[in-house]
Amino acid sequence: MKISVVGGGYVGLVSSACFAELGHNVNIIEIDCNKVEAINSGEPPIYEKGLDGLLSRHAGENLMATDSYDVIPESDLSFICVGTPPGPDGNADLSMVASASRSIGRYLRDGEGYHVVVVKSTVPPGTTEELVIPTVLEEARGRSDDIGFAMNPEFLREGMAVYDFMHPDRIVIGSREGGAGDLAESAYSGIDSPVLRVGIRAAEMIKYASNAMLATKISFSNEVGNICKDLDIDVYEVMRGVGLDHRISPHFLNSGAGFGGSCLPKDVSALIRLAESLGEYPVLLKSVIEVNERQPHRLVKLLEEKIGDLFGKEVAVLGLAFKGDTDDVRDSRAIKVILDLKEKGASVKAYDPLAIPNARKVVPDIKYCRSAAEALEGCDAGLIMTEWAEFASLDEEFDMMKSRVILEGRRILSCEDAEGICW
8 A cells, every 4th residue: 555654753663664574565754854764764863673674675665755745646544643642731742743734734635545644743632633633634625535544552662662553452442433443453464463443532542541641551560669668679580479470460560750751741741731631630540740759859868878978979871762772862861960960069971871862952061971981980880770770789889989979760780789679
């Protein structure tokens, strides 16, 4: 099939490359000309495991990027994969979804044959029916009988997105018309996965509910971990026992500095705002966010207990990405810790294998180092904030510090004198 994907970010670019791998002809519509040039030359503008191989195989063949919507009329499917960042009030900002809908509708005026618009962006329930559909149809002016709509949420983990696309736990297709859902489903032909066909609003809600559940498991584990630390209990032993219950599973039970990234924080906040707009009071979801926001401050408080007043102290922060195997620093717990340290008068030296360029945009006025050893040398303390594999073998490097004060926000070290935020 011919597929157009609006948005060349994490979701749009990975989805496009994987659709190309499945044999479709794919055009990415991206307003950033630098991204367009990089994609067409086979160079991924973001780091994602396996993405470079897909681009090298398909860029210039059955995968192209453009800054124009003029590919829409020739497409069978158009996927909306633009961002929905949190607004100042925590609600999802749908301006990019609205803009994409207007442009798709405008270019569909001249198209022929059946076309399905698929929303893959994470949007509050009701968005597809109340914003996307009327906007597209209004711009298409009369061409309503042969335009279908579907909602197809993504469940991609950064760092594992290519794998997750090709080996999903489930594919969710929401639609009002069977034909629209069938065409959207056929884009995934060749992938062995359960397909769940639901209504459009249910598909939108499945994404929010899934992320809220994952965030809840993390905050639950962190709250239990905080209690375990007070009782001198290893929370990882506790969570191993909890996770063996098949009703719970061991996933997302690792205690630590909390969750970050582009999805969980914004999606839980958006779900809270949606609930409040309906007159509900989402006590559990509010607590999930509250626990998550406290965790980085607990780590800094623990550091103060170890080395006293932080004013004038030099602290090494190892790991800047919100998780390993990505360069994404959005809502990273490491950034929260760094800002806390700076506010208390500490000087910070930081290192991350991939995320320094992105972190520098957020926190430009700290010292960025080329290695963990360089960051640790001469420091009063070292904080491990991201679970990079290379940090697991650090030991001799800690001897380069003034004293071996080693605190973990993620449990990864094997040295016995490291102490964790929850253990």
